[in-house]
Amino acid sequence: MRSRGQSWEATRDRISEEIAAGHLAPESRLPAEPDLCLLYNTRRHSLRRALAALVAEGKLRVEHGRGTFVERAPLINYVVGPRTRFRENLMAQGLTGSGQALSEAQVPASARVAAALGIAPGALVTARSWRGFANDLPISLGWSYHDVARFPDIAERRKANASITQIYKTYGIADYRRHSTTVFTRLANEHETSLLMMRPGQSVLIVQKIDVDMDGRPIGFSEAAWAGDRVQFTFENADARGTPSERTDDV
Structure with a gap:
């Protein structure tokens, strides 16, 4: 039959x-x-x-x-501001945000990372990578770097704290600010194409940021590669009241 x-x-x-x-x-x-x-x-x-x-x-x-x-899906509008939070950003558009940790290890700082953190090339940094999803669709890859000399056990403290803001507070950093944000596009490499489920030849939007404490000393450097055909960014002005905010490594 x-x-x-x-x-x-x-x-x-x-x-x-x-x-x-x-x-x-x-x-x-x-x-x-x-x-x-x-x-x-x-x-x-x-x-x-x-x-x-x-x-x-x-x-x-x-x-x-x-x-x-x-059909091409509508672009996700990701708002970057003083309270940038990955899950809340997506929730506002009816999407479920989630993250997948990929790796975390202490490695020698490259010249680029060392320059961003104001440390000597080759000094140990804690390097962390992750993948971000909107519903089940991967939209970003992220990497963050912290000086081991200043944050020796940040990987362990990360397990007990939901946000980087709370982690910094455990090191005595009550508040911090964004020193710089650099945005540019480039072709996705093979690794990014695979993890973001993109077609070869497509572009990623790179967002690099350096955070500093209130004395202007660099405390963290991060970089994210976003699927260029799925996300657009809106940059908001800083909070006029200057109040501390909960922030994450995502952008």
Whole structure:
């Protein structure tokens, strides 16, 4: 007896999940109907109904004579200000923000990191990397660096504190400020393309920042690579009241 195959609802949900996860990239063209039927174990009429539903939801578009394409999702508007917080930024747009720790180790500072932190090249720094998600879609990779001489056990203290602001307070730094923010674009390297589920040849938006204590001494340097086709940035003016704020390493 021939299998009935997957229902149109299940087919719709599978395609939708693959779009959300970045497995079906924006502007990519879907395979022909016979291939899709085999791929999703569904019959042609169920496939067509599933595709029609996704078109109605704005996730796909049909270009007559060319095929069916994944629609480009609206850009995430990431607000950078005195209270930049990753999860709250995304929550305001109906998205769930989450992070995945990738690595944390003490390594010799490169010339670039040493210059940012005002230490000698080769001095030990705690280097941490992570990946940020909006729903299930990766949108950023981040790296942060702290001088081991000043913050000898920051990795351990990180386990007990949710924000970098609270961690700094345990070292006697009551408040701090952003000294500089540098933003530029470049082509994503192979590592970034893989972790951000991007197509080769796409660009990432690089955001570098240096934080200093209230005496102007550098305390942290971080860099983030953001998927350039998924995020735009809005930079807000500093809080006029100058009150301390909760900040994270994310931007």
